[in-house]
Amino acid sequence: MAGHSQFKNIMHRKGRVDAVRSKVFSKLAREITVAAKMGMPDPNMNPRLRSAILAARAENMPKDNIQRAINKAVGGEGDNYDEIRYEGYGPGGVALIIEAMTDNRNRTASDIRSYFTKSGGNLAETGAVSFMFDHVGLVEFKPEVADADTMLEAAIDAGADDVTSSEDGHEIYCDSTSLNEVTKALEEKFGEPKASKLVWKPQTPILVDDEAGEKLMRLMETLEEHDDVQNVYGNFELSDALMQKMSE
Numbered sequence: 151m152a153g154h155s156q157f158k159n160i161m162h163r164k165g166r167v168d169a170v171r172s173k174v175f176s177k178l179a180r181e182i183t184v185a186a187k188m189g190m191p192d193p194n195m196n197p198r199l200r201s202a203i204l205a206a207r208a209e210n211m212p213k214d215n216i217q218r219a220i221n222k223a224v225g226g227e228g229d230n231y232d233e234i235r236y237e238g239y240g241p242g243g244v245a246l247i248i249e250a251m252t253d254n255r256n257r258t259a260s261d262i263r264s265y266f267t268k269s270g271g272n273l274a275e276t277g278a279v280s281f282m283f284d285h286v287g288l289v290e291f292k293p294e295v296a297d298a299d300t301m302l303e304a305a306i307d308a309g310a311d312d313v314t315s316s317e318d319g320h321e322i323y324c325d326s327t328s329l330n331e332v333t334k335a336l337e338e339k340f341g342e343p344k345a346s347k348l349v350w351k352p353q354t355p356i357l358v359d360d361e362a363g364e365k366l367m368r369l370m371e372t373l374e375e376h377d378d379v380q381n382v383y384g385n386f387e388l389s390d391a392l393m394q395k396m397s398e
Contacts, residue, residue: 171209173375173377174209175206175209175211175215176377177377177379177380178202178205178206178209178211178219179206179211179215179216179218179219180219180231180251180380181202181205181251181380182199182202182203182206182216182219182220182223183219183220183222183223184223184231184233184251185198185199185201185202185223186199186219186220186222186223186224187223191220191223191224197329197330197333197346199220200330200346201345201346201347201348203216204342204343204344204345204346204347205345205347208344208345229253230253231251231252231253232251232252232253232255233249233250233251234249234250234251234252234255234258234259235247235248235249235250235276235280236248236250236259236262236273236276237273237274237275237276237277237278237279237280238262238266238271238272238273238274238278238279239266239271239272239274239279240266240269240271240365240366240369240370240384241269241270241271241358241362241363241365241366241369242356242358242359242362242363242365242366242386243356244356244358244362244366244384244385244386245279245282245283245352245384245385246271246279246369246370246373246382246383246384247279247280247283247350247382247383247384248262248373248379248381248382248383249379249380249381249382250262250376250378250379250380251378251380252378257378258376258378261376261378262373262376262379265369265372265373265376266369269365269366269368269369269372270365271369279385280350282352282353282354282385283350283351283352283353283383283385284350284351284353285326285348285349285350285351286311286323286324286325286326286348286349286351287323287324287325287326287328287329287332287333287346287347287348287349288321288322288323288324288329288345288346288347288348288349288351289310289321289322289324289329289332289333289336289343289345289346290319290320290321290322290343290344290345290346291319291320291322291336291340291343291344292319292320292344293315293316293317293318293319293320295320295340295341296320296340297315298313298315298320301313301315301320301322301340302315304335304336304339304340305322305332305336307335308322308324308331308332308335308336309324309328309331309332309335310322310323310324310332310336311323311324311325319344322336323351326348329346329347329348330346333346349381349383350383351383352383352384352385352386353385354385355385355386355387356385356386356387357386357387357388357389358386358387358388360388360389360391360392363386363388363389363392364392364396366384366386367388367396370382370384
């Protein structure tokens with residue numbers, strides 16, 4: 151998942167100001183409320199809610215905020231959101247998948263289309279690029295919980311398909327239908343993971359030149375900042391030089 155990971159690393163290195171953090175909390179709360187509405191309000195009985203809470207904890211979202219988002223669902227409060235997937239091509243011909251939650255489909259579609267157009271890309275029909283990705287489960291652990299060999303062995307035993315370990319941590323990939331089981335098996339051995347979620351993993355990432363890469367990062371950042379956008383995935387790789395430049 152090179153493109154998604156590289157973009158997240160750049161954003162992490164740049165740091166988050168309070169305004170951005172507030173926006174992140176708002177998106178996390180929305181996902182928690184929707185997940186709790188769709189299933190049980192108990193994370194032990196609702197894998198999607200559990201994943202949403204893990205994501206919130208990873209961003210240091212206060213416990214009160216998390217509980218308030220769950221209570222909204224239990225009390226029948228909050229807006230009703232539609233979950234929509236947008237697909238298109240960004241600078242450098244990179245395939246992008248955008249997951250959104252919106253209470254106004256027309257507004258969100260118009261905004262997303264304008265972002266693509268301004269960047270020199272184009273928004274396509276649903277299904278236009280998703281065939282270049284695999285929809286899989288991803289479990290993330292901090293690097294200090296285990297060395298690469300130990301994590302690989304545990305992941306195989308848990309039923310995972312692939313593991314990527316680096317100084318940033320461990321990424322364990324599995325079939326989308328077995329995410330909950332793999333997560334529980336690994337949690338018993340290493341404790342609570344940093345994240346457990348469904349993602350779009352590119353099958354064959356493409357290396358983009360630095361000029362297209364800069365335009366692509368600006369587009370992805372603009373998309374991420376939109377209130378309705380939850381996740382952005384791309385099938386790209388950036389040069390080390392550009393990653394360093396963008397994170398400064």
